[in-house]
Amino acid sequence: MNRKSSSRMDSPIVTVSTPDLDELIHTQRKSVEKNLSGLVRRYHPAMLKTSDGLEYRKMVELCNKMSLVGLACSQIAGYPFDARRLWISSLFGACCFLGDSFLDDFGDEAAREYLGRYELLITRGWFEIRNERERLFYVILSRLFAERDVLDVMLRQAIVGLFLSQKRDVEMRTELPESRFVPRRRQLQLLRACARDRSGHAITVLSLMLVPELPLRYHSIIYAAGSLIMHIDDHGDCHFDRYYNRLTFMNQVKDPVRALRTIFERTIARLKEGLPESAGRDLLISFLYRYYRTRLRKHRLEKSRGAWSWTVYE
Amino acid sequence: MIAMDPGDFAALELQRLVGSGLIDSDQALLRIDYRREAKNAPFQFDMVKGTLHRRGCPSIPGASSAALYAVWDPGLELDLVACSECRPSAGEAQSMNQDKTLDVLYGFISLVDQFGSVLKERGQEYRSSAKGQKLAEDLNSMFSTLDQTQRDALRVTLDSLDGLVKAIESAKRASSVNGTPAPATARNGDHRKEKEEL
Numbered sequence: 001m002n003r004k005s006s007s008r009m010d011s012p013i014v015t016v017s018t019p020d021l022d023e024l025i026h027t028q029r030k031s032v033e034k035n036l037s038g039l040v041r042r043y044h045p046a047m048l049k050t051s052d053g054l055e056y057r058k059m060v061e062l063c064n065k066m067s068l069v070g071l072a073c074s075q076i077a078g079y080p081f082d083a084r085r086l087w088i089s090s091l092f093g094a095c096c097f098l099g100d101s102f103l104d105d106f107g108d109e110a111a112r113e114y115l116g117r118y119e120l121l122i123t124r125g126w127f128e129i130r131n132e133r134e135r136l137f138y139v140i141l142s143r144l145f146a147e148r149d150v151l152d153v154m155l156r157q158a159i160v161g162l163f164l165s166q167k168r169d170v171e172m173r174t175e176l177p178e179s180r181f182v183p184r185r186r187q188l189q190l191l192r193a194c195a196r197d198r199s200g201h202a203i204t205v206l207s208l209m210l211v212p213e214l215p216l217r218y219h220s221i222i223y224a225a226g227s228l229i230m231h232i233d234d235h236g237d238c239h240f241d242r243y244y245n246r247l248t249f250m251n252q253v254k255d256p257v258r259a260l261r262t263i264f265e266r267t268i269a270r271l272k273e274g275l276p277e278s279a280g281r282d283l284l285i286s287f288l289y290r291y292y293r294t295r296l297r298k299h300r301l302e303k304s305r306g307a308w309s310w311t312v313y314e
Numbered sequence: 315m316i317a318m319d320p321g322d323f324a325a326l327e328l329q330r331l332v333g334s335g336l337i338d339s340d341q342a343l344l345r346i347d348y349r350r351e352a353k354n355a356p357f358q359f360d361m362v363k364g365t366l367h368r369r370g371c372p373s374i375p376g377a378s379s380a381a382l383y384a385v386w387d388p389g390l391e392l393d394l395v396a397c398s399e400c401r402p403s404a405g406e407a408q409s410m411n412q413d414k415t416l417d418v419l420y421g422f423i424s425l426v427d428q429f430g431s432v433l434k435e436r437g438q439e440y441r442s443s444a445k446g447q448k449l450a451e452d453l454n455s456m457f458s459t460l461d462q463t464q465r466d467a468l469r470v471t472l473d474s475l476d477g478l479v480k481a482i483e484s485a486k487r488a489s490s491v492n493g494t495p496a497p498a499t500a501r502n503g504d505h506r507k508e509k510e511e512l
Binding site: 042043122123124125126127128129135138139142143146150151153154156157158159160161164165168189193196197200201204215216217219220221223224274 | 318321322325326329332333339341342343344345346347348349351352359360361362363364366377380381383384385386388391394395
């Protein structure tokens, strides 16, 4: 544990020991990769070759992260994380990765155009497939939707909530809509809420895909955990986002390290208080702590690496 | 080349049908969007604060507006998450009080309606294929083994299906006469023209 980072975090936050978590990340990554490699080879083989498979490795890392969170959510609700739940988590991670690539990697015009087509998908079920990457995305999405009752009332709202917050994120990316008329404090609130909801809805989709009957009171706490992940992510990507003039709460707030620590500590306290004592709760807290710590380090490292750095982080 | 999974094939083919003009893309295949129905739910759950409110409760924070989930029946958890201001009660809980049998029937009708031309084309192809002819022989021999009561039951089922398809076709004709959507194939032709003009 990095004790220097905060004296307030010396309390036993890490409830799953580091070697155990390392081992879990390692073994789960193998299973995740097994789930995804066939799909990528069949529908978008170029992804395995481009930049020496760097993008594919990044996708596997994101899916592995989703699987760890999925494992924790399943255990919190008292369900085993069996092969099906691992499969669902892998598919969900791949969907998020590819969906985010349409929003982030091909320019603002392409991002807006994708949002329009994705809106048609969730409002009417039609999706125009134009290339291999989109074909892979659509196949993964249809397999994911086939795993559960996608017309479950909560799940439908989470999927639409995620879409709307992505849309808002793209709109606010370069300029806040009312930036000339709104005080800076209010602008920061808008950015913070946008990040909160984007990852909050995403973790809600994942948890509902894994455990459709999750109690409402747990949803709210898991939503907070999702929001924390977004803020941690944004802090890790701070230099990259700044280079591309993308506004986030974490790259606009005056003292981001302090702000993130406050959010982290509040969220961990909520998780401890609101979730039942379980291996899942311990794992979620340990995972968040590890993620927080590694992204603080990433933030420092990326500052010296320059804007073009695209390192794969575990 | 790795073989394509049949489910993937079906999912991809469905999307390809839109481009082929055989189905009506103006009709929804699957609507996940729940915003329309959500407006009628008796409760709203604030994901940020973890509080359940009556719909429109003034104490719902404005900052939570994008994190509200419509809830019809909070079940046993109500007391644990209820807002202390508006105090939602179990008596207000509603399940989706629609006739599910009717929903299934409407679902079936919508599929026949939407994919009618595809089904007809596939049916004609299948009937003339070796498999289809074998099935016709099997059905004939199966039919000959049924007693009168079983034959009557089968006839009623087939007549009902036939009646349903005719009712859908007649409703479609009526709606196109009244100026509402024309058949899918014709409309798709118009779409192509618009694209060319662009």
